[in-house]
Structures are given as structure tokens and as C-alpha cells.
């Protein structure tokens with residue numbers, strides 16, 4: 153039995169635009185998904201108590217048997233389990249063990265579908281745990297690469313390498329197309345996260361931006377402008393000038409909003425943080441609902457968000473310089 157964990161992330165800059173080859177800077181945070189893999193005779197059995205479908209937690213047997221605890225459409229369960237199924241397929245491939253059976257247990261403290269990269273953390277930790285269980289030790293970058301293949305497959309061919317690379321490596325990273333690197337010397341950033349309790353569908357939101365970008369040149373220009381913000385932001389990041397970083401985060405949020413991926417509650421959390429004098433605030437991840445990230449080393453944004461209608465939870469999330477690791 154092997155347990156591995158991998159961190160979630162926030163985007164300092166660049167989500168969505170990164171799907172079209174612009175750079176992005178995601179940062180790993182101290183919230184993790186833990187995956188335990190145990191080799192069994194055959195098939196795949198998954199315990200994922202954090203995942204609720206129509207109010208049911210999921211116990212899933214991927215070998216064709218319906219599990220009695222689940223009273224929702226099998227297709228919904230299949231969709232929810234896509235990331236684990238594909239991660240296990242990658243592990244079998246890496247270990248050259250196509251018939252290996254697994255019992256997989258997943259638990260974490262990253263809200264699901266909220267822009268904090270729970271899917272990438274799950275996939276990265278699952279590939280690490282399952283390959284180690286089969287006696288194969290992959291490097292973090294090999295895991296990142298296989299995890300990207302999984303997100304790409306599950307999200308209908310629409311995914312960047314950003315989330316999976318960040319989760320595998322930890323720290324602040326820069327991703328532009330296939331060029332993925334860690335940003336050295338960034339050890340701390342004062343992230344405050346507001347969570348509206350909701351979720352967005354990453355695949356759908358990415359498809360929405362793709363559609364807008366295809367229909368309007370100015371939407372394509374907006375995507376390019378997000379890339380410009382990232383290029384500016386990465387040079388500011390090394391100076392530690394939070395005021396300018398925050399200004400660029402605000403700008404980035406405005407452009408994401410223009411691309412239609414913000415929401416009323418995300419906007420109101422962003423404004424609550426700004427009104428409390430955070431350096432800046434933006435949505436993180438695919439959007440539609442879920443989380444915002446503010447930059448604030450005081451407790452002011454944290455306190456303001458606590459009293460913001462629509463904000464269900466607020467917490468500080470330190471930069472996690474550790475990526476995937478065995479527990």
C-alpha cells in the first residue's frame with residue numbers, strides 16, 4: 153500500500169489564456185489531495201468520499217459492477233471517476249502492467265471544481281501512488297507529463313500543462329505551451345482565498361472562451377492581453393513588489409470577466425478584498441464559481457471576506473514549495 157499527496161494551486165496570472173499558448177504563473181498552495189493505492193488481483197475499486205454526486209458519496213467499481221451505495225446514473229459516476237480511471241491507465245502503462253488491479257482511496261482538503269486544481273492534484277498523486285505500488289519510481293516531471301495527458305483526455309482535449317506541472321513540482325511555476333519551469337527564489341506569497349461554495353465546469357468554461365475567441369477578434373486580443381499581463385507580472389514577481397503584482401492581478405481579473413468566466417459571487421468577493429485594501433484580487437482557475445485569490449499580508453481581506461454575502465469560506469493558503477511526495 154502506498155500513499156502519495158500532491159498540492160492544489162492558485163493562478164497568480166494567466167488561466168484560460170495558457171490553453172492557447174500564452175504563459176501562465178500558477179503557484180502551489182498548502183492544500184493537498186492524498187491518494188492511497190493498493191494492488192489487488194484485478195479491476196479498479198475507488199473510494200472517494202469527498203466527491204458527492206446528487207448528494208451521494210461515491211464508492212465505485214470500474215469493472216462493470218454497479219455499487220449498491222450509489223443511486224445516481226452510472227454515466228455521472230463514470231464522469232466523476234474519469235480522472236482516476238485515466239491516472240490508473242497511465243500507471244499501468246508506465247509499469248508495463250496492463251492487467252494490474254487497484255484499490256484507490258482519495259481524500260483531500262481542496263474544494264472540488266473551485267479553481268484550486270483538485271483534479272490535477274488528484275491525478276498527480278494517483279499516478280505517483282499507483283506507479284510506486286507497482287515498484288516504479290517516476291520523476292516529478294514524468295508524473296507531470298502523464299498527468300497532463302490525463303487532464304487533456306478527460307477535459308475533451310482542452311487543457312494546458314499548467315495545473316499538473318505545478319502540482320507535481322510545487323512552488324511558483326511558469327508554463328508556456330510545452331515549456332514548463334519552476335520559478336526559483338519565490339518562497340512566500342500572502343495568498344488569501346475566498347470560496348463561494350460553488351463550482352465551475354472546467355471543460356465547459358474552456359469551451360466557452362474558445363467559442364468567443366473564434367467569433368471575435370477582440371476576444372482573441374483579450375487572450376493575448378492576458379499573456380502580456382503574465383509577461384509583465386513575471387518580471388514584477390522577482391522584485392517582490394506586491395502593490396504592482398496586485399495591480400496586475402486586478403487587470404487580469406477584468407479580462408477574465410470580459411471573457412465571461414467570472415460570476416456575481418466571484419466578483420463580489422474580488423471587490424470585498426479590494427475594498428479591504430488587498431493589493432489585488434482575481435478569480436482563480438476556470439471560474440464560473442468557486443474561488444478568488446487576493447494578495448494581502450494583513451488580516452483585513454480575510455476579515456472582510458468572512459462577512460461578505462456569498463463567501464462561504466475564507467482561508468490563508470501558503471505557497472507550498474513541495475510538489476508530489478510519498479507520505
Ligand SMILES: Nc1ncnc2c1ncn2[C@@H]1O[C@H](COP(=O)(O)OP(=O)(O)O)[C@@H](O)[C@H]1O
Nearest residue numbers: 200202203232264265266267268269270271354
Ligand atoms: N478528492 C477528490 N475525490 C474525488 N474526485 C476528485 C477529488 N478531487 C478532484 N476530483 C475530481 O476532479 C473534478 C474537479 O476538477 P475540475 O473541474 O478541473 O476543478 P478543479 O481542478 O478546479 O478542482 C471533480 O469533479 C472530480 O471528478
Ligand SMILES: C[C@@](O)(CCOP(=O)(O)O)CC(=O)O
Nearest residue numbers: 167168267269311312437438
Ligand atoms: C482554465 C484553465 O486554464 C485552468 C483550469 O483550472 P481549474 O481546473 O479550474 O483549477 C484550463 C487549463 O489550463 O487546463
Ligand SMILES: [Mg+2]
Nearest residue numbers: 269270271272
Ligand atoms: Mg482542474
